[in-house]
Amino acid sequence: MNIGKSVYIKGELSGSEDLTIEGNVEGRIELKDNTLTIGPNGKIRAEVFAKQVIVLGEVTGNVTASEKVDIRDNGSVDGDVTSPRVAIAEGAHFRGAIDMQRAGQGTKPKAAAAPAAPAAAAPPAPAKAGA
Numbered sequence: 256m257n258i259g260k261s262v263y264i265k266g267e268l269s270g271s272e273d274l275t276i277e278g279n280v281e282g283r284i285e286l287k288d289n290t291l292t293i294g295p296n297g298k299i300r301a302e303v304f305a306k307q308v309i310v311l312g313e314v315t316g317n318v319t320a321s322e323k324v325d326i327r328d329n330g331s332v333d334g335d336v337t338s339p340r341v342a343i344a345e346g347a348h349f350r351g352a353i354d355m356q357r358a359g360q361g362t363k364p365k366a367a368a369a370p371a372a373p374a375a376a377a378p379p380a381p382a383k384a385g386a
Contacts, residue, residue, distance in 0.1 A: 260296045
């Protein structure tokens with residue numbers, strides 16, 4: 256499905272099919288199981304959630320994709336990108352942070368919890384403060 260150059264949408268956009276946007280969307284876009292393509296004329300000011308996001312136009316807002324974010328030549332993203340795979344072409348614009356952690360990588364926080372055991376040595380410090 257296509258949203259043409261002259262179309263302006265403000266609010267929440269969701270669907271269950273691939274979508275190409277050539278117009279303007281402001282708000283929230285949610286296509287969790289599908290591909291969202293922002294065409295060369297597309298201007299998005301929204302939080303974006305999709306399976307795959309291809310950016311040829313402009314996106315202002317955070318982009319979250321369960322598979323891949325692809326910022327093509329002349330594409331622009333101003334916002335944070337969260338996806339296991341990210342491609343940024345030469346000539347593309349990106350300003351923000353990238354989080355490429357996969358959902359199954361929950362072992363790092365458990366390793367960070369291990370140093371909490373030495374923190375149990377903190378009771379001697381209050382005893383010192385009471386002395």
